[in-house]
Amino acid sequence: MDSKENLKPVLELRSLHKSFGDNHVLVDFNLKLFEGENLVVMGKSGSGKSVMVKCLVGLIQPDSGSITIKNQDIITMGHKELDLLRTEIGFLFQGSALYDSMTVRENLEFPLRRQTHKVADFESTEALVREALENVGLSDTMDLMPAELSGGMQRRVALARALILKPKIIIYDEPTTGLDPITAKEIIELMRNIQKKYHTSSLIITHDVDCARVISNRMILLVDGTNYVEGSFDELSNSKDPKVQAFFKN
Amino acid sequence: MAKSTSIKTRSESFFTEIGDMALFSGRFFKEVFSQPFEFKELLRQSYNIGNRSLLLVGVTGFILGLVFTLQSRPTLMEFGAESWMPSMVGISIVREIGPVIIALICAGRIGSGIGAELGSMRVTEQIDAMEVSGNNPFKYLVVTRILATTLMLPLLIIMGDVIALFGSAIIENLKGHVSYMLYFNQVFDALSFSDIIPATVKSVFFGFAIGLVGCYKGYNCSKGTVGVGEASNSAVVYTSMLLFVIDFIAVFVTDIFFEI
Secondary structure (H helix, E strand, C coil): CCCHHHCCEEEEEEEEEEEECCEEEEEEEEEEEECCCEEEEEECCCCCHHHHHHHHCCCCCCCEEEEEECCEECCCCCHHHHHHHHCCEEEECCCCCCCCCCCHHHHHHHHHCCCCCCCCCHHHHHHHHHHHHHHCCCHHHCCCCHHHCCHHHHHHHHHHHHHCCCCCEEEEECCCCCCCHHHHHHHHHHHHHHHHHHCCEEEEEECCHHHHHHHCCEEEEEECCEEEEEECHHHHHCCCCHHHHHHHCC | CHHHHHHHHHHHHHHHHHHHHHHHHHHHHHHHCCCCCCHHHHHHHHHHHHHCCHHHHHHHHHHHHHHHHHHHHHHHHHCCCHHHHHHHHHHHHHHHHHHHHHHHHHHHHHHHHHHHHHHHHHHCCHHHHHHHCCCCHHHHHHHHHHHHHHHHHHHHHHHHHHHHHHHHHHHHHHHHCCCHHHHHHHHHHHCCHHHHHHHHHHHHHHHHHHHHHHHHHHHCCCCHHHHHHHHHHHHHHHHHHHHHHHHHHHHHHHHHHHCC
16 A cells, blocks of 8 residues: 555545535545555544545535546536446445335345346345345344344444445445444454455544554544545554644543 | 514525425426336335325214214204205315315325434435435435325325215214115215316325425435424424415316316
């Protein structure tokens, strides 16, 4: 991961601006995610991390700037092209966002509904669902409803759903928030295993220092809507800058 | 001064909301004719909306028929016009009371349910998750629900009308010794197409309004769990108002074409 200048990013944000009224959430924010890397974006609650990832997948329209995923500008893209590109991106939501009126199986089948090129027949749908659940160690929960699962299990099922289309890029929005330390460690371990198995590029939004330490290849600190500082976990954790130190103090 | 500013702000936000709702219904008409069609979800929603409202509509209709006849009988008897009871009840229920009362009941039962369900899906990011997975949540959640209410409400209203007439027939049979055959013969003699067709067309618009407002309020819900409650509540309030506006327009148009 050293010679980044020679690598092409799979995902790039340039000069992103987003305001809600007088609240300037993102101000000239820049980010590059390279193939196979785990990039952690850290910031305080309310610093605009979630807004940034929602801009990334086209859920929020930025005021200005450009967003390029796999060399395609998503801001100027039509709905159909964007939907197609979204199937190459897995998204783990902060609160899991499982469809609570559907079983675990139906939750996992939902992203496959319109992807006929990825799923040939019912048998392969079943196989994909089974494989995704095995990856997160929850094969026996297929016919349960989300309300019957614990918080950690829900997060795992959400991860399985994000993985079902075998995306090349995975975005994790606060993957360990609201979980106990042991379950959080299990989720982090799962994220590492998935990265090894599928060689995905991951963008992880978190304010969990332990998560960042274990999983990051590179980190960006988001302060006042801009990328304040960038570097490895060790570089940042040893920084003398009080604004950076504030993130790593216990 | 402050009062006039508040009135101005409120009326501005009211008209903005009306505009947003018009855009929302425009999107519905755009999406409803474009592929892929969500037939399975439409059937599921139709079943949910229709089947789960049967008991409520049935009981309401039955009591409506009973009470309406019981209340009207003494007045008609005073004028010696009790033989007009089947015609009067039949026309009133089919033309106006049946559709409006049942639509209001359904606005409470179905509209608030849709508002709360979609609202909770919005605040827990389930709608965002659908969109990110490359599916169109508007088509899957909104189009199917609006179509289901538009299709199911006329059926529920027809059923409610029939049960209300049956309730009325029971009272007439018990109190006035009118046979069921005679009662229904008189009802159908009094009814014409100019009563049944406008009422059915009106109930299609009622169904559309219930689905549209419930979906609009839920789909655009914000402010967390408080917002879900607000979405559910305002879905019922807005729909109820809209039902009376539609009813007035329907009666006005019917008067032009059928000279009621």
